[in-house]
Amino acid sequence: MENGSSLVRLASCAVLLIATGSAAAQTAAPPWKPDRNVEIVIPGGVGGGQDRTARIMQKIMQAGLVPTSVTVINRPGGGGNIAYTYLNQFIGDAHYLATATATLLTNNILGVSPLNYTHFTPVSVLYGEYIGFATKADGPFKTGKDLIARMKSAPDSVSFAFGTSRGNANHIGIALAMKAAGIDPARIKVVIYKASIEATSALMGGHVDVVATPMSTYLPVLETGKIRIVAIAAPKRVSGKFADVPTWKEQGYDAVMPSYRMFIAARGLDARQLRYWDGVFAKLAKSEAWRKELAANEWQGSYMNSAESLKYLEARYAEYRKILMELKLAK
DSSP, rough: OOHHHHHHHHHHHHHHHHHHHHHHHHHSSSOOOSSEEEEEOOOOOTSSSHHHHHHHHHHHHIIISSOOOOEEEEEGGGGHHHHHHHHHTSSTTTEEEEOOOOOHHHHHHHHHOOOOGGGGEEEEEEEEEEEEEEEEESSSOHHHHHHHHHHHHHHOEEEEEEEEETTTHHHHHHHHHHHHHTOOGGGEEEESSSHHHHHHHHHHHTSEEEEEEEGGGGGGGGGGTHHHEEOOSSSOOOOGGGOOOOGGGGGTOOOOEEEEEEEEETTTTHHHHHHHOOOOOOHHHSSSSHHHHHHHHEEEEEOOHHHHHHHHHHHHHHHHHOOOOOHHSSS
């Protein structure tokens, strides 16, 4: 009789577990997806590198990857702080993304911004490229060596321009090249613009002497014949339209500085929201449309999902801090 009671109890428990599991399955939250417009925020002006990236992404996303409209909004100024302060008004809302570069990290290291990658949700590190150095085509600098020679004889006579803030990847690239040549990075005369494309326009107008920025920034103006790219901070020559540009290493100066583009969201996104964007960016990175853009813009694909991106940024933060302290740009 006791065995019979035990069987009844076991059967009752099994029924209860099945019922509970069924109820849980019925009430489980469905996968998240956008149900209204997705906004991509740009911490720079129209035509800059981050702006161009976002507008390419917008086009690909709206071709079937995202079920809603996607808009791009430019919020330049403050070394990116204006855009990022705006983004963090939408805590936990995955309808807002922003482009970001190493500036997000370096601004925090330099103490010019309280915001860091830890104040946001890294979504994807998407691609990388190297810092290129351009001069005016009819100017006195024909090679990187010419530029170094002038810096050694009269450093105050050379102005270096870039976007979007002091101490970012562009600035580090300049400092590393000068340090490799035995020039004190503290003697560099810098002019900062809201976007590197603005700095490039200033170069063509004769207002500055050198621009340092990721190579793809030069593509819209390359065929004007008004600029000359004299060096690239890459470990070896890149291909395509910049195949003829020598590296700093080829010219005798061991200076390598990569840049990268990433996408972030406000803090507080949940696992469902991250799974959605991981899926979108993974599909985008494999798409034929994106591969064509990588080739056309001389970008190097380096897709990372949200978890990989977080680990990558942790490593870059430590690396940049060490470099900026060695260059005496940070304490």
